[in-house]
Amino acid sequence: MEKSENTPVGIDLGTTFSVIAHLDREGRPATIRNAEGDATTPSAVFFDRSSVIVGKEAVKLSRLEPERVALCAKRDMGSPFYSHKIAGQQLPPEVIQACVLRKLREDAELVVGKFDKAVITVPAYFNEPRRKATQDAGRLAGLEVIDIINEPTAAAIAAGAQHGRTDGSVGSGHERILVFDLGGGTFDVTVMEIKDLSFDTLATGGDVHLGGIDWDRRLADHLLEEFQAQQGDDLREQPLVLARILREAEEAKRTLSARDEAMLVFEHEGARIRKSVTRAKFEDLTRDLVERTRFTATRVMRESGLKWNDLDRVLVVGGSTRMPMIVQMLEHEAGRKLDRSVSADEAVAHGAALYAELLLKGTRKSSVVQRVTNVSAHNMCVLGVDKQTGRRRSRVMIQRNSRLPASSRASFRTQQQGQTSVVVQIVEGGDASGNSATPIGRCVISGLPPTLPINAPVEVTFTYQPNGRLIVEAQLPDKSFSARTTIERASGLDETLLKSWQDKLESGQLLPDTADEPAADAEADDMDADSAEETTSESLDFGEAPAPRHSKPKAGVRPKTGGKPAASAKPKSTGKPTRRPGASKPPPSSKDGGLDSFLDSLE
Numbered sequence: 001m002e003k004s005e006n007t008p009v010g011i012d013l014g015t016t017f018s019v020i021a022h023l024d025r026e027g028r029p030a031t032i033r034n035a036e037g038d039a040t041t042p043s044a045v046f047f048d049r050s051s052v053i054v055g056k057e058a059v060k061l062s063r064l065e066p067e068r069v070a071l072c073a074k075r076d077m078g079s080p081f082y083s084h085k086i087a088g089q090q091l092p093p094e095v096i097q098a099c100v101l102r103k104l105r106e107d108a109e110l111v112v113g114k115f116d117k118a119v120i121t122v123p124a125y126f127n128e129p130r131r132k133a134t135q136d137a138g139r140l141a142g143l144e145v146i147d148i149i150n151e152p153t154a155a156a157i158a159a160g161a162q163h164g165r166t167d168g169s170v171g172s173g174h175e176r177i178l179v180f181d182l183g184g185g186t187f188d189v190t191v192m193e194i195k196d197l198s199f200d201t202l203a204t205g206g207d208v209h210l211g212g213i214d215w216d217r218r219l220a221d222h223l224l225e226e227f228q229a230q231q232g233d234d235l236r237e238q239p240l241v242l243a244r245i246l247r248e249a250e251e252a253k254r255t256l257s258a259r260d261e262a263m264l265v266f267e268h269e270g271a272r273i274r275k276s277v278t279r280a281k282f283e284d285l286t287r288d289l290v291e292r293t294r295f296t297a298t299r300v301m302r303e304s305g306l307k308w309n310d311l312d313r314v315l316v317v318g319g320s321t322r323m324p325m326i327v328q329m330l331e332h333e334a335g336r337k338l339d340r341s342v343s344a345d346e347a348v349a350h351g352a353a354l355y356a357e358l359l360l361k362g363t364r365k366s367s368v369v370q371r372v373t374n375v376s377a378h379n380m381c382v383l384g385v386d387k388q389t390g391r392r393r394s395r396v397m398i399q400r401n402s403r404l405p406a407s408s409r410a411s412f413r414t415q416q417q418g419q420t421s422v423v424v425q426i427v428e429g430g431d432a433s434g435n436s437a438t439p440i441g442r443c444v445i446s447g448l449p450p451t452l453p454i455n456a457p458v459e460v461t462f463t464y465q466p467n468g469r470l471i472v473e474a475q476l477p478d479k480s481f482s483a484r485t486t487i488e489r490a491s492g493l494d495e496t497l498l499k500s501w502q503d504k505l506e507s508g509q510l511l512p513d514t515a516d517e518p519a520a521d522a523e524a525d526d527m528d529a530d531s532a533e534e535t536t537s538e539s540l541d542f543g544e545a546p547a548p549r550h551s552k553p554k555a556g557v558r559p560k561t562g563g564k565p566a567a568s569a570k571p572k573s574t575g576k577p578t579r580r581p582g583a584s585k586p587p588p589s590s591k592d593g594g595l596d597s598f599l600d601s602l603e
Helices: 056-062 093-112 128-140 151-166 212-231 239-258 279-285 287-304 324-334 347-361 495-507 516-534
Strands: 009-012 017-023 029-031 045-047 052-054 117-122 144-150 174-182 187-195 198-207 261-268 271-278 313-317 371-373 380-385 392-398 406-414 421-428 438-446 457-464 469-475 482-488 540-542
Touching: 009 093, 009 151, 009 347, 017 093, 017 347, 029 347, 045 056, 045 093, 052 056, 052 093, 093 128, 093 495, 117 128, 117 151, 117 347, 128 144, 128 438, 128 495, 144 151, 144 347, 151 174, 151 187, 151 198, 151 313, 151 347, 174 287, 174 324, 187 287, 198 287, 212 239, 212 261, 212 271, 212 279, 212 287, 239 261, 239 279, 271 279, 279 287, 279 324, 287 324, 313 324, 380 457, 392 406, 392 457, 421 457, 421 469, 438 469, 438 482
Parallel strands: 009 117, 117 144, 174 313, 198 371
Antiparallel strands: 009 017, 017 029, 045 052, 174 187, 187 198, 261 271, 380 392, 380 421, 406 457, 406 540, 421 438, 457 469, 469 482
């Protein structure tokens, strides 16, 4: 087929299943079935000796050679390597996700023709390194990722579009909805306001390590404990056994969503057990998991400034929302029946396709979405050292759940006579001391006039844009001099590694040679040296607290200093990101020229 220009394509790159959608000739979102004829494709990748197999067949092969299959790689996005070695080798999670995306793209091209642009969805609670990794995966798959959109936002767009067509007036009305998205491996809650053709996020929260697979593991553990009690063997360290038991547990979980009882059957080396599990027992085994979803939902409602009775709808998406225990919990909290008007499995991809239309073709009368706004999922902070205590401290510059774009300004003072530059270390999330924060960039603002006296005021502004760019500006009060730098999702694979993995994907030979690994480490060491060299810049003293400009916390919401702990990554130098695992470097001391004390604002 010939290339289909500007085809609006949306992809739900899921932890356990993925979906791709486009808009049909009538402008309606439609799922593109894969080559096997299914609407969803398992996000499983099997690395054969000479090829890569994705989807249903990969799941089957995982029972035979579990050491060659990658499952749930989405949970490791933003980390240097996938959590398990594949045939003894380490692979970046972006590469594994790229294999899934290539399968989706190639199968879709059989239906709609060739395309190279797409919107990919991510959990609303993904941090910047994870979002950048998703973009890299798309690039490795031969796609231009025109934007990343949050999964609950995409589901809300799909629901809004369907609701508009149902009542005959596309985009009419005004409503507030909560989107509860519990998928196979991640969980999100988002409160949104839909008005006419605009979709505005009010608050969001989630857990990137909570999903249906965690319910499967509880059942699997229950069966393994029963086997050990009867036979005396502990099989937890045997991958082949675990793969089989997890599959059995998943099927039992689905049965318990329809019936009050399921039978777990397992056989190993001639020993066979049958274990009946009731729905009540399953709910008891997973009560803490349900409580985690309840806690997140109630917290997001509180942070949105709304009460449950202020909502017009509670929309549920994600396959795991089919479990009766989730339905009962959420209906009890919300005090209403849940909205299941969209497909739990396909709505996110449909919303992404509608959003892709907006980006590719602009605002048209026939569009069902004309504006989408989001909030920051985590606090955006500056990490420094308290001059009085010598300990790390984190200052929130852009508060969690601030509507994007958001901007914040703070006044600083120079620490030395003739100071000409400052190092600013930017982190995401974490507590007041910077613990569990995710470093997303380090930049040097340089070129300040050499005639500045000590304690000269310098105004620094952070602007966080919806596309993930963080702009840092510094200027003197009289605006006689200013400096500006931009951090644009600076983490992730560098250009050399991206090109190397692209070549391997094209050849089908993805398992790296061990001889390649020292070179990658050496390259990272060189970049670490560059980062350390930057810390010799001179420091600024923190003055007054930052003043929000374009956005401010919602009324009734208490500002928070910390955020939910996120995966740690090493600080990045502008233009030379690293991907080495390990703890982040401490901020430079005042002697070395890092950010210094927080003064009165931190007391």
